[in-house]
Every structure is written in C-alpha cells, then in structure tokens.
Amino acid sequence: MPEGPSVREFHGRCCRQLGAAVLRAAGGTRQVSVQRLEGRQLQQCQVSPHTPIDAPLLPPSPSPPRPGQPHCVFPQVHGKCLYLGFGDVRGADTGCPGSSGGSGDGAGSGGDTARDPRLWIRFHFGLFGRVRWDGLARAKRPNKRGDWADPVPRLLLHFPGGHLLAFYSCRLCECGCPRPDPSTDILEPRFNTDQALLALKAARPIGCILLDQRHFSGLGNIIKNEALYLCGIHPWCLGSQLAADTQRQLLQRLLHFTHDWLDRKRRRQRLQHHIYQRARCPRGHTVQRAQLGPPGGLSRPTWWCPVCQPLVPGPLG
Ligand SMILES: [Zn+2]
Structure with a gap:
C-alpha cells in the first residue's frame, strides 16, 4: 500500500x-x-x-494474543x-x-x-x-x-x-467532495498528538493500533515495522502494556520517520529499511515474520527481532 x-x-x-x-x-x-x-x-x-463506515469494531480480547495468533479487534x-x-x-x-x-x-x-x-x-x-x-x-x-x-x-x-x-x-x-480530518493525518501540522496518545493506550496489539487509519491516517506497514523496531517494541505487545514514556517515544519516532521519508522522496533518496523485509536486523539477529490482522480481514506481514524487540508478558499472559 x-x-x-x-x-x-x-x-x-x-x-x-x-x-x-x-x-x-x-x-x-x-x-x-x-x-x-x-x-x-x-x-x-x-x-x-x-x-468504510460499516467497518467492524469488535470488543477487546481478554488476553494478549501470541505472535502469529490472529487478533480480532481491528477495523478494516x-x-x-x-x-x-x-x-x-x-x-x-x-x-x-x-x-x-x-x-x-x-x-x-x-x-x-x-x-x-x-x-x-x-x-x-x-x-x-x-x-x-x-x-x-x-x-x-x-x-x-x-x-x-x-x-x-x-x-x-x-x-x-x-x-x-x-x-x-x-x-x-x-x-462527493471529501472531508479530510487533519487531526488524524500524521503528515499534517494539525495532527492531534494527544488524541494519538490516547489511541496508543488501547488493549490491542500495537502493530494493529498503528495501522488504524481512523487515528493514524497515512501510517502504513513500512512505517509500522520500522518505528516499532527503532523503539524496541514487539508488534504483538498491547498498547495498554506500554509505559507512558514508551508510548510518547513511539509517537515521536513514527512522526520523525514519516516526515524524514517524505523529505527523502522529495530529494529522490531511497529509504533504508532496518527490519522491513529484512532477514537480519542491523545487529545481526535473525528476524521473525508473521501475519498480523483480524480473521477474515486484512492482515499484513509483520517483521520483528525477538532480541531487540522482546515480547513483554501481559498481566494475563
Ligand atoms: Zn536484533
């Protein structure tokens, strides 16, 4: 995409x-x-x-999902x-x-x-x-x-x-004439970071939260994988499991990454991936890959390093 x-x-x-x-x-x-x-x-x-306005939004899962396990709280x-x-x-x-x-x-x-x-x-x-x-x-x-x-x-x-x-x-x-909402557009100066931080606190896998276009419009699979790697966060960690400082760091990192990518495009420079579609992370560890998304919905390939991005045990896990 x-x-x-x-x-x-x-x-x-x-x-x-x-x-x-x-x-x-x-x-x-x-x-x-x-x-x-x-x-x-x-x-x-x-x-x-x-x-789509009829996108399903299912109730939160009672326990953190394991890597590779589909998670159902995710609109299209x-x-x-x-x-x-x-x-x-x-x-x-x-x-x-x-x-x-x-x-x-x-x-x-x-x-x-x-x-x-x-x-x-x-x-x-x-x-x-x-x-x-x-x-x-x-x-x-x-x-x-x-x-x-x-x-x-x-x-x-x-x-x-x-x-x-x-x-x-x-x-x-x-x-018809579109009605853009700059408060959810990660490339807009009017992007609402307070609203975004609230969205990051949900009890859903952080890799799913980031792709939710209602809160992070324009954030796609490359930005998701790269920002999570750069912050050392496992994509299956629930947003609610992350410390407030970590949530803020993730938000800053993904905004910086996205603006830097746009600057590179304008200068016709290629983007160097750390983890996306890589076999090894920059520190030489073997990278894992699995699909993350809802059953019957759109799941996206997700890469992570099990050493650099450890899975934090959840309160119920
Ligand atoms: Zn690593």
Whole structure:
C-alpha cells in the first residue's frame, strides 16, 4: 500500500496541474466516464483516508494474543485516498462551497457535498497503485501471453505544455467532495498528538493500533515495522502494556520517520529499511515474520527481532 509519504508525493505532483484544463483523457477504467473530464479544469486536489463506515469494531480480547495468533479487534484498513476535483473552467474557484479554504498546497478542506458542482474522482491505490508524471510506464517483463505490452493506465490525463498524469493499478470512482480530518493525518501540522496518545493506550496489539487509519491516517506497514523496531517494541505487545514514556517515544519516532521519508522522496533518496523485509536486523539477529490482522480481514506481514524487540508478558499472559 502506498503509505502517507507516497500518496503525499502523488498529491504534490497533481497539485502542479491545478488550474490547468484537461486536454485529453483516456484509460482503462470503466468506473469513470473519461470523456467527461475533457475540457474540465483541475480545481482541487486532496488526500484523505477512506474507512468504510460499516467497518467492524469488535470488543477487546481478554488476553494478549501470541505472535502469529490472529487478533480480532481491528477495523478494516483502507489507506489514504487521493481526490481530484474537476470543474467548469468558467466557474473556477479554490474551495468547496462552505469550506474554510485551502491548506497552502492547493488542497481545500472539504465542504458541502450536495452543493459542490465539481466532478470529484477518488483514487484508492491498494497495494501497488501509483501515479506517473514523467512519462508512461513501460513493460519490464513479458506478460502471461508472452507479450511485451506496456501497462495500461486506469486513467491518463493530458494537460497543456505536454504535462500528463497517469494513474496505474488503482481503483477510482466518482464521489462527493471529501472531508479530510487533519487531526488524524500524521503528515499534517494539525495532527492531534494527544488524541494519538490516547489511541496508543488501547488493549490491542500495537502493530494493529498503528495501522488504524481512523487515528493514524497515512501510517502504513513500512512505517509500522520500522518505528516499532527503532523503539524496541514487539508488534504483538498491547498498547495498554506500554509505559507512558514508551508510548510518547513511539509517537515521536513514527512522526520523525514519516516526515524524514517524505523529505527523502522529495530529494529522490531511497529509504533504508532496518527490519522491513529484512532477514537480519542491523545487529545481526535473525528476524521473525508473521501475519498480523483480524480473521477474515486484512492482515499484513509483520517483521520483528525477538532480541531487540522482546515480547513483554501481559498481566494475563
Ligand atoms: Zn536484533
């Protein structure tokens, strides 16, 4: 899943076309009528989590789960989505009706969906979705039929000056004006750390708490694994088992890691993983791997070092 820094990078690239009209639209999507976008102006670009309102939230487990044991207190994780708002060139403005204005990077802050005349498209990037702006993707290997066919973007937008935005491997649909909540966005200056610390105290595996997009929007599997390793916390530890200092240290560490990752992306530097998809930790210990998530729900591969990240025995364990 593209994590917060990646989606924020996509967002920044799309924002560069704000105010430009779509010259030509194409793509393999059947969810959106691409011809409707032609001639419309890109007027809004926002990032916001998408968590279905019917996501199940089950009661807390009475005892700490063991590594590898599924844990059921976990709503479905839906990563950050990108929203583009297209309007009539003659009716250009910079915010949704009733909104409180943009946030400095071209993103508005939501508003009255019913009165917003714009055509809004939501992009959900799943595990492998991406946006390209520097040319179309080329085939890196032959497909199942042995053809070297280039990937087909779900949506391809051409703008004046030879600029383009190509969206690959994502789901998209028409939607209403989004209502982003900056207090839960880990990359927003208005991220509410007090609210986040409260969420960290839950009697759920800390590896599950961190992926809960209701509290940590934009936090994905890489950030989860790396921040827990850097703090020496076992992913199956319950949040309620951690000392208050440890919870604060974890929050600071994951925010620093996320902002540093975004800075690296902007400088086109690669991120070095300490534990994620590694066979050994930086100190040379053998790394463990297991799935962590709810039965029947989305479980994510989780890596930890049993030496650097010992499992703290729970009060009932
Ligand atoms: Zn280690």
